[in-house]
Amino acid sequence: MKTIQSMIALFCLALLLLLAACSSSQPAAAPEQSNPPTAAPAPTPSASEKKEMILATTTSTQDSGLLDALLPVFEQQSGISVKVIAVGTGQAIKLGEEGNADVLLVHSRKAEDEFVEKGFGINAYDVMYNQFYIVGPAEDPAGIKGVQSAKEAMAKIAEKQSPFVSRGDDSGTDKKEKSIWKEAAITPEGSWYISSGQGMGETLQMADEMRAYTLTDEATFLSRKLNLEVLVQGDKSLLNPYGIIQVKSSTKPEEGMQLIRFFTEEQGQKLIGEFGKETYGKGLFVPDAKQR
Amino acid sequence: MNRVEVRNLEVTYGNRTVLALDRVVFERGGFYGIVGPSGAGKSTLLRVINLLEKPVSGQLHLFGEEVDLSTLSYAKGMPLQRQMGFVAQKPSMFQASVYDNVALGLRYRKRNRVQIQALVQEALDLVELSHLSDQRAHTLSGGEAQRVALARTLVCEPSLLLLDEPTASLDPYNISIFERVIQTIHRQKHTTILMITHNLPQARRLAQTCLFVNNGRIVERADTEAFFHHPHCTELADFISGRMIC
Amino acid sequence: MMTQDVWEVIWLSLQVTTVSVAIGMLAGIPTGTLLGLYSFRGKRIVVALIYTCMGLPPVLVGVVVYLLLSRYGPLGALGLLFTPEAMIIAQVVLVTPILAGLTMSAVQAKERTYWETAKSLGASPVQMMITIVREARGGIWSGVAAAYGRAISEVGAVMLVGGNIEHHTRVMTTAIILETRTGNFTAGLQLGLVLLALSFLFNSFLMAGVLNQMKSRRR
Structure with missing residues (x-):
């Protein structure tokens, strides 16, 4: 009996790994490639290995395709590769509190303010709203x-x-x-x-x-x-405002800040505003960057 | 009416014919010994009669009922099956008590509890194992298990008892009990018995008529005394004397 | 999560799984027994099919059942999507092949002489099958345990067709996913431990049952 069960468990594990592999390879197939003129999907930059950071965000930014439109541009320009963890806002903030992410891109103003107040986050910006x-x-x-x-x-x-x-x-x-x-x-x-x-x-x-x-x-x-x-x-x-916050305990403050600047300065804001126009006839997000 | 008869029987494995008989008759109440070298087709004959194996062709007449063996379905064969009993060389005990094993056939026949209890008791007394009634059948010795297998078959009171080398792996004590039981049954209930054995003295002790099977055919059939003393064919003479190379 | 809610979720998990495995047993054990006892033309294909289905990805089953039961699907009129019944349907599809396959192996592991003995003793076809199932019960019980373990820990299909609706179709596994997604790792872990404990309890209970039966079955 044990053998059968452990075999089933093993099988499930193998399946899980397979699934995980599939889903993590998805962002590579950026569906919005044609949209921003600069968005030539860059091969991984030949920068040193430590140029890597984690962005915890809500499923909406990933599922809508916004990140696929923005991140390749950022990665090409900065040489920093961004790993995206797309979860609910609650879990994203938890990831930040536990120091498992470097930057948060979320949309719950109250929870964001609390996060900063408690001293977990610094450099909070409004980015956009939908x-x-x-x-x-x-x-x-x-x-x-x-x-x-x-x-x-x-x-x-x-x-x-x-x-x-x-x-x-x-x-x-x-x-x-x-x-x-x-x-x-x-x-x-x-x-x-x-x-x-x-x-x-x-x-x-x-x-x-x-x-x-x-x-x-x-x-x-x-x-x-x-x-x-x-x-x-x-x-x-x-209205649904999105904020971007740096995690205070991040070991990559430099890279994190670069990403925040990209999202809140002219080029990123323009890309956000244009995103979705081609597919839906109107932009899905309205850029409105400002420091809080 | 008062006979078991097999006609036009042919059994093949692949394209090898293992058994081919025109006609063989066993009278009711007879005790038949079946001898012959290994692989001669003796077991196959008993298994075909017991509906465990399907021949290419063949008719079975069993005490007045006639069936075509090659087309007989499981369900249609059941009434015939329930008139026969079969004991193989190696007993297969079910994972239950000795009592439950012996009661199995009666439960299949939907007999009531009281009857079952009495009959099982009687059958276990007959094979001298009533003291093991509650024991797990799996924990029995080989000899005890074979006696339980006999009791389990006899409790259903078969008119035809088929025995396929039942004492081949038993010690002399168990053999003597086994032989005594089947002799008693044969005498008291006039059960027709077909017994395959390699033990020639045993065949001489028990059987009234003996058959010699070789290469899928019945080569010789005679009263036991004549069978052993004046074998007609040289094959049988060689077999009895141990000269035959099997 | 409130204590009462936790019990509700555990209770629903047990209900859905138990009903699914029970239905699966009714279908799978006779099928497995027949396949173990008899050979017929095309049996090899049937067996290959069952072995394949033993490893069916739950998510795939979930999608198919979802599409069947959807308002826009062929069985939409039944209105079963997002109900415990839908979860049971999906789980029955998952556990029946396991039960059939493991019953078949258990029956095949018993020597041919057992069913010949039963037949010789005058068993009808059905009586003979019952005798063989009882004889192979050890192996069949481990099939039941494997099926139960798979059903109770399965999440993909029940999430899709049940919808994880609070107080209605939320079971342990989908609750764990939800707790994790909302950052309540502790609650998720606790529920996970409950799941583990239940599996352990159930398996020990089954094992004890098997051993007891083997030791002392009386008239």
């Missing part, structure tokens, strides 16, 4: 289409007890959603409130399957073909 949408089925059972304020729309959903899929994973999007509920003075609970504990793409898929509402970032929503419609947008509370 928008959140409240999306749902075309039949719109709660009747929120055209409602201006996000909290009013959410209140209507809660009142009608229409199904709403929440990320429930402590991510930036999840925190944003929770903050809107809080503003509306509602504690969402009951069988209509579905906590998926998964990423944005999966959550959108689930909302589509269940004919439910959800809060989504623009980039992920636009990159999926689903039968969901944008029902509420444009409210100030639906």
Whole structure:
């Protein structure tokens, strides 16, 4: 029995390694190559080995393809190779606290401020923002289409007890959603409130399957073909600012600072603004760099 | 009605014919000894009769019932199967108590608990093993296990008992018990018995009629006394005297 | 994570896994027994297929079941996606080949003389199969343990078709993923240890059961 089980375990392990190998090789296939004129994907620079750093970021920057558009340019210019760990904001910040990352690129202002206050981070900058949408089925059972304020729309959903899929994973999007509920003075609970504990793409898929509402970032929503419609947008509370922060305990302050400068200065900002225009007809992120 | 008959039997392995018989008859209540060199086809004959092996062709007549062996399905053969008992040279004990092993055939036949208990007790008494009723069958010695295998077969009261070298690996004590039991059964219940053995004195002791099988054919058949004293063919004479090179 | 939630998650894991393995046993053990006992034309292909399916990537099973049960898929009308039933369907697909394959090996490991003995003693085809299954129970139980271990620790398929919905389809493995992704490594690790402990308990329980049965089965 042990042999069989350990064989299965071994097999699973081998599969895992294979999967890991596949996923880590993905960034090499940059889908946005044609977009920025300077983005000739550079072969790994022949710089010394220690020129390497870790960027912990949220899944949205990776999944939308933004990093694939920016990082090759940076790597070519600086000779620093950037390893990306794309996780939820909660985990990204945890990585920073434990010194397992050099720079964070995340979107939860409150958690970011706390991170800096507690002394884990320095050199915090605003980088860009994107928008959140409240999306749902075309039949719109709660009747929120055209409602201006996000909290009013959410209140209507809660009142009608229409199904709403929440990320429930402590991510930036999840925190944003929770903050809107809080503003509306509602504690969402009951069988209509579905906590998926998964990423944005999966959550959108689930909302589509269940004919439910959800809060989504623009980039992920636009990159999926689903039968969901944008029902509420444009409210100030639906703006989603991204920040970039250096981890204080980083052993590579020089490289980290170079990356932060790239994201916040002219060239990086221009690339951010242009990103997505070709594919979606409009930029997915609005650059607005400034030091906090 | 009162006979077992096999007709037009042909058994082949690949393109080698191992058994080819036109007709062989065993009368009800007879005790038949079957001898012959290894590989002659003796075991195959018993296995075919017990429906464990399918011949290319062949009819079996068993006490009034007639079946075509080459096309017989498992389910259709079951009623015939339940009139026969088979004891092989090496007993296969199931992982259970001696009692459960002996009760198995009766449970297959859906007999009730009380009957089973009485019959199993009786069968174990017969082979002198009632004191081991609760023991795990796997822990028995070879001789004990073979006696349990005999009890397990006899408890179902077969009309035809097929024995394939059952005492070949037993010590003299176990052999004597085994022989006594089958003789008792033969005398009291008039069970028809076909017994393969390499032990010629044993065949002489037990059988009324003996058959000599060689190269897939029945070469000679006679009353036991005549069989051993005046063998007709030279093959049998050579076999009995140990001159035959097998 | 609250204590009550943890129990809920553990309980659902056990329910889903137990039901899946039970259904898998009903399908896999008879199939494996038949394959172990009889030979027929095309058996080699069937056996090769089963051995391949024993190593099916759970994620692949998850995707296929997802597409079948999706609102836009052929079985969408059943409305089973993102329910415990969907998770059970995916796990049954995963464990049945394991149970069939290991039952087959266990039955084949028993010498032919055992089933001939049963047949000689007058067993009907079904009775004979039951006798052989009981005879090969040691090997079959280890198949059950392997299947249970695979089902309870599986995450790819249940995440896809269950959706990891809190209070509804969140099981131990998907909860561990969530805890890890949100930076609660401690909670993830604790749940992982619970999973390990459960596997250990279950396996010891199975082993004890096997040994007991071997020692003392009475009339």
